[in-house]
Amino acid sequence: MVTSPQSARPGDDSWRGKTVVIIGAGQAGASAALRLRRQGFDGEIILVGEEPSAPYQRPPLSKKYLTGEIGETQLLLKSESVFGEQSIQLLTGCRVTGIDRAARLVYLSGGRPPLKYWRLVFATGGKARPLPESVAESFDNVMTFRSLEDARKIRASLQPGMHMLVIGGGYIGLETAATGRKLGVDVTLVESADRILRRVSCEATADYFRDLHLRNGVRILEGAALRGIEGEGRQARLARLDDGSEIVFDLAVVGIGLMPDTELAEAAGIDCASGIVVDGYERTSDPFIFAAGDCAVFDYRGAPTRLESVQNAIEQAEHLADSLLDMAPSPYSPHPWFWSDQYDVKLQIAGFNRGYSQVVQVPGARAGSVSNWYLRGGRMIAVDAINDPRAFMQAKRWLGNGEDVREEQIIGIAGAAAV
Ligand SMILES: Cc1cc2nc3c(=O)[nH]c(=O)nc-3n(C[C@H](O)[C@H](O)[C@H](O)COP(=O)(O)OP(=O)(O)OC[C@H]3O[C@@H](n4cnc5c(N)ncnc54)[C@H](O)[C@@H]3O)c2cc1C
Missing domain, CATH: 3.30.390.30 (FAD/NAD-linked reductase, C-terminal dimerisation domain)
Known part of the structure; x- marks a missing residue:
C-alpha cells in the first residue's frame, strides 16, 4: 500500500477543506474527478479545462462526428449537469498558466484568482504534432486533428469532389481518409515511412488496411517524404515530395503523432522525459502532484511507456484517484486495448x-x-x-x-x- 503524505480516508475529517485541482478536463481529468467522488472524497474538486466545452470523447471526432452521423451533444462524456450534481467545479475555457509548488498554487488565465491545492493532478493530454516549419508555414487549409475545434473545421471544409491530402498513415490519418471517402472526397494519403502503421502494427495488419483503402479509392504513397507545402497567402495549394512530384489539394489533414503536454510540468521543475514521469501510483517527482492519461509516462513491463488510448486515460486516472486517497492496493498494471473504425x-x-x-x-x-x-x-x-x-x-x-x-x-x- 502506498503511503501518500497526509493521507486521509472516507469519513475522515481530515479531507474537510482539502482541494484537489485537476489540470485538463479531458477523458483522464473527468475520470479522476468522478472517481474521487465515487470513492467518498468530500473535499473540493476543481476541474480546469482550456477547451470551451465540457469533457468530451475524442474517438468519434475522426469517425461518426466527421461523417455527420452524430452531433456534438453525443460527444459529451457526461451531461454537464453531472459535474454540478457531483459538486465538481468545472472551469471550462480556462488555462492553467503556471504553478508555484512551494505555495501549492496554480495560476489561471483571464485574471482569475489563483487556486490553492492540497493535491494537484496533471491530465493535460497532448497536442497534435505540427509539420516542421521547414515543410509548411501556417496555412488555413492545412489542419492538425486533436480537438473538437479541429474536427469542426475539417468537417466544415469537406465537400464531395474536393481533394484532401492526408499526411501520416497512422490511425487518425487512416480514419480521416476513410471518412473522406464516405463523404465523396478524393483522398491521397502520404506516409514518410516505408509503410502505413509502421510504428504500431505488423506488416500483415498494414497490408490489410492498405488494401482496404485502395479498394475504397484512396491513393496511398508510402516512403513519400514531404519536402514542402506551397500556396498563396493563407491558402496552401500543393505539396511537393522529396522525389520532386507534386500533389495539388484543397485541404490537408496532418496526422503525424502526438506531443505529450508537459510544458507546465517542466516549467514547474517536475521530472519529464517524453511525458510527465510517474510511478506505479501516478505520483510525479513532487509527492503532492500526480499525472495520468496521454501526458504521463510510466514503467510498463520494464520500459518507460506512454499509452495513448481511452482505456488507459480512464483506468490510469481512476487508479490515480485511488492512489491520491491512499486506496490503491497495488501499482497500476494495465491490460491495454484499443480500437479503430475504418469503413x-x-x-x-x-x-x-x-x-x-x-x-x-x-x-x-x-x-x-x-x-x-x-x-x-x-x-x-x-x-x-x-x-x-x-x-x-x-x-x-x-x-x-x-x-x-x-x-x-x-x-x-x-x-x-x-x-
Ligand atoms: C481524432 C482522434 C481519434 C481517436 N480515436 C481513438 C480510438 O479510436 N480509440 C482510443 O482508445 N483512443 C482514441 N484516441 C485517443 C484518445 O482520445 C486519447 O488517448 C484520450 O483522449 C486521452 O485522454 P487525456 O485526458 O489523457 O487527454 P486529452 O483528451 O487530450 O485531454 C487533455 C485536456 O487537457 C487540456 N489542457 C492541457 N493543458 C491545459 C492547461 N494548461 N490548462 C487547462 N487545460 C489544459 C487540453 O485542452 C485537453 O482538453 C483518439 C484521439 C483523437 C484525437
Missing part, C-alpha cells in the same frame, strides 16, 4: 506488441475477418483482431489471466471458429 471494418487491439518477434495469422469465422497475433519469445503478447471480436475477447481473457499462450493454442482458435 465497415473494426480493428480491435488487445495487449501491447512492443518487442514482438513473430506474427501468427488466423482467419476468422466471417469473410474478411482475420486476427494477427504477436508473440515474443514464443509467448502471445497482443493481437490485432480485424472484424473478429471473438479473437479480441479471447486475447483479452488470456492476457487478463496472465496465461502463457503459445502458437498452438492460437491456431486452435481457428479450428474452433470454423465449427
Whole structure:
C-alpha cells in the first residue's frame, strides 16, 4: 500500500477543506474527478479545462462526428449537469498558466484568482504534432486533428469532389481518409515511412488496411517524404515530395503523432522525459502532484511507456484517484486495448506488441475477418483482431489471466471458429 503524505480516508475529517485541482478536463481529468467522488472524497474538486466545452470523447471526432452521423451533444462524456450534481467545479475555457509548488498554487488565465491545492493532478493530454516549419508555414487549409475545434473545421471544409491530402498513415490519418471517402472526397494519403502503421502494427495488419483503402479509392504513397507545402497567402495549394512530384489539394489533414503536454510540468521543475514521469501510483517527482492519461509516462513491463488510448486515460486516472486517497492496493498494471473504425471494418487491439518477434495469422469465422497475433519469445503478447471480436475477447481473457499462450493454442482458435 502506498503511503501518500497526509493521507486521509472516507469519513475522515481530515479531507474537510482539502482541494484537489485537476489540470485538463479531458477523458483522464473527468475520470479522476468522478472517481474521487465515487470513492467518498468530500473535499473540493476543481476541474480546469482550456477547451470551451465540457469533457468530451475524442474517438468519434475522426469517425461518426466527421461523417455527420452524430452531433456534438453525443460527444459529451457526461451531461454537464453531472459535474454540478457531483459538486465538481468545472472551469471550462480556462488555462492553467503556471504553478508555484512551494505555495501549492496554480495560476489561471483571464485574471482569475489563483487556486490553492492540497493535491494537484496533471491530465493535460497532448497536442497534435505540427509539420516542421521547414515543410509548411501556417496555412488555413492545412489542419492538425486533436480537438473538437479541429474536427469542426475539417468537417466544415469537406465537400464531395474536393481533394484532401492526408499526411501520416497512422490511425487518425487512416480514419480521416476513410471518412473522406464516405463523404465523396478524393483522398491521397502520404506516409514518410516505408509503410502505413509502421510504428504500431505488423506488416500483415498494414497490408490489410492498405488494401482496404485502395479498394475504397484512396491513393496511398508510402516512403513519400514531404519536402514542402506551397500556396498563396493563407491558402496552401500543393505539396511537393522529396522525389520532386507534386500533389495539388484543397485541404490537408496532418496526422503525424502526438506531443505529450508537459510544458507546465517542466516549467514547474517536475521530472519529464517524453511525458510527465510517474510511478506505479501516478505520483510525479513532487509527492503532492500526480499525472495520468496521454501526458504521463510510466514503467510498463520494464520500459518507460506512454499509452495513448481511452482505456488507459480512464483506468490510469481512476487508479490515480485511488492512489491520491491512499486506496490503491497495488501499482497500476494495465491490460491495454484499443480500437479503430475504418469503413465497415473494426480493428480491435488487445495487449501491447512492443518487442514482438513473430506474427501468427488466423482467419476468422466471417469473410474478411482475420486476427494477427504477436508473440515474443514464443509467448502471445497482443493481437490485432480485424472484424473478429471473438479473437479480441479471447486475447483479452488470456492476457487478463496472465496465461502463457503459445502458437498452438492460437491456431486452435481457428479450428474452433470454423465449427
Ligand atoms: C481524432 C482522434 C481519434 C481517436 N480515436 C481513438 C480510438 O479510436 N480509440 C482510443 O482508445 N483512443 C482514441 N484516441 C485517443 C484518445 O482520445 C486519447 O488517448 C484520450 O483522449 C486521452 O485522454 P487525456 O485526458 O489523457 O487527454 P486529452 O483528451 O487530450 O485531454 C487533455 C485536456 O487537457 C487540456 N489542457 C492541457 N493543458 C491545459 C492547461 N494548461 N490548462 C487547462 N487545460 C489544459 C487540453 O485542452 C485537453 O482538453 C483518439 C484521439 C483523437 C484525437
